[in-house]
Amino acid sequence: MQWVAPVTEARPTKTKWDSVDILNQYTKGYLERECVEWLDKFLNYSEAQLRKASPPEVTIFARKSPQPDSRSLVCFAAEFYPKDIEMVILQNDVPLTESNGVTSSGVRPNGDGTLQLMKTLTIRASDMSNYSCLVQHRSLEQPIKKDWDGTCYDCDNDGKFSYDKEGIGMTTGLVIAVIPIVAILMLVCYFQRHIRETMCERWGSRGRAHSVKYKIKIPSCK
Numbered sequence: 642m643q644w645v646a647p648v649t650e651a652r653p654t655k656t657k658w659d660s661v662d663i664l665n666q667y668t669k670g671y672l673e674r675e676c677v678e679w680l681d682k683f684l685n686y687s688e689a690q691l692r693k694a695s696p697p698e699v700t701i702f703a704r705k706s707p708q709p710d711s712r713s714l715v716c717f718a719a720e721f722y723p724k725d726i727e728m729v730i731l732q733n734d735v736p737l738t739e740s741n742g743v744t745s746s747g748v749r750p751n752g753d754g755t756l757q758l759m760k761t762l763t764i765r766a767s768d769m770s771n772y773s774c775l776v777q778h779r780s781l782e783q784p785i786k787k788d789w790d791g792t793c794y795d796c797d798n799d800g801k802f803s804y805d806k807e808g809i810g811m812t813t814g815l816v817i818a819v820i821p822i823v824a825i826l827m828l829v830c831y832f833q834r835h836i837r838e839t840m841c842e843r844w845g846s847r848g849r850a851h852s853v854k855y856k857i858k859i860p861s862c863k
Contacts, residue, residue, distance in 0.1 A: 642669045694780035695755055697721035701774040703764075703793040710766045712793055716774035719757040723779070724748045730762050731773040731786075737762060766796075 642665045646655040658664060697718040706713040716730050729736045730743055737743050746759040764772070772789040 642666070693722070694778075695720060695722040696780040697726065697758075697776055697778050697785070699774055699776045699785045699787050701772065701787045701789045703789070703791075703796065705793070705795045706763055708763060712764050712766055712768075712796065714762045714764050714772055714789065716760045716762075716776075716787075717757070718759075718776050718778075720751065720753075720755040721757075721778055721780065722755050724756050725779060726756075726758055727777040728758055728760055729775045730760055731775055732770050734771075734773070736775075 644655045644658050644665075646652040698720050699716070699718050701714070701716050703712040703714050714730065716728060718726065718728060726748065728745075731737065732741075739745075742762055744761050746757075746761075748756050748758050751757055760774075762772075764770075774787045774789075775784055776786075777784045
């Protein structure tokens with residue numbers, strides 16, 4: 642085995658090393674055997690770690706934004722491994738990108754060997770769109786999709802508009818339930834009035850006389 646000097650300055654070192662047969666034999670044995678064995682071990686360790694893929698835990702929420710009348714919508718995935726992951730914020734099921742104002746923290750390490758990723762979007766406090774967080778990872782059979790329920794941390798006392806989608810749904814349901822009841826009451830009142838007017842026209846004073854004689858109660862015609 643002989644060494645190669647890629648530049649002129651390395652030729653003295655090449656000549657020196659070529660003259661030491663023991664060094665050449667040891668280096669040749671290390672490169673052909675021991676070095677290859679270590680590479681195989683590292684590859685096996687890497688494959689074992691990949692087989693131990695950890696699925697992400699996904700949450701979506703909002704928090705107070707430094708911008709007035711705004712919220713910071715956060716899509717957060719944690720405790721996943723390996724690092725390859727896809728995360729998208731959806732507005733009414735339409736993917737949003739950096740051109741729409743989405744910012745990313747990039748994949749960051751946790752203290753336990755897993756990873757985390759966070760993407761943020763600034764929205765208006767009065768925005769009533771449906772927002773979701775969609776995450777794809779090799780540990781998942783199907784992508785995870787989390788819908789934002791309107792939760793906003795540290796936003797309750799900032800004097801700005803805040804809403805609860807579940808509360809809105811309950812209020813809407815109550816309004817829909819009350820409408821038929823009001824309609825029925827209006828129909829009852831209408832028919833009562835119609836019957837009273839008909840009896841007054843048909844019976845008049847004679848009806849009142851009969852009502853006294855036979856003790857029949859008829860509605861007032863005033």
